[in-house]
Amino acid sequence: MFLLGAICFIVLSMTSNLLLLYVLIAIGGACAVGTQNLTNPYISEFYPKEIRSTGVEVTVGIRRIGSILAPIFIGLL
Numbered sequence: 001m002f003l004l005g006a007i008c009f010i011v012l013s014m015t016s017n018l019l020l021l022y023v024l025i026a027i028g029g030a031c032a033v034g035t036q037n038l039t040n041p042y043i044s045e046f047y048p049k050e051i052r053s054t055g056v057e058v059t060v061g062i063r064r065i066g067s068i069l070a071p072i073f074i075g076l077l
Contacts, residue, residue, distance in 0.1 A: 001038065005031030036063060 008028035015021060040056060047055035 001031050002035045005029075005035065039063075 005028045008024045008031065012021065012024045012028065015024070039059065043056050043059050044052055
């Protein structure tokens with residue numbers, strides 16, 4: 001799913017067709033959000049139940065930092 005989203009964003013930079021742009025944005029966004037949502041159950045099974053909530057929240061926090069910094073780095077490119 002993450003790979004499909006990455007491919008959509010790469011193709012997004014190569015097209016100027018407005019309809020195709022909207023379709024690629026929708027697919028890429030759904031793949032990015034879907035991948036993030038799929039990591040929560042995996043992470044919750046990875047940690048022992050005593051520290052499960054802490055483990056999930058740390059990974060969600062790191063993911064949030066990445067979502068804040070990514071547009072800044074892409075803007076610099």
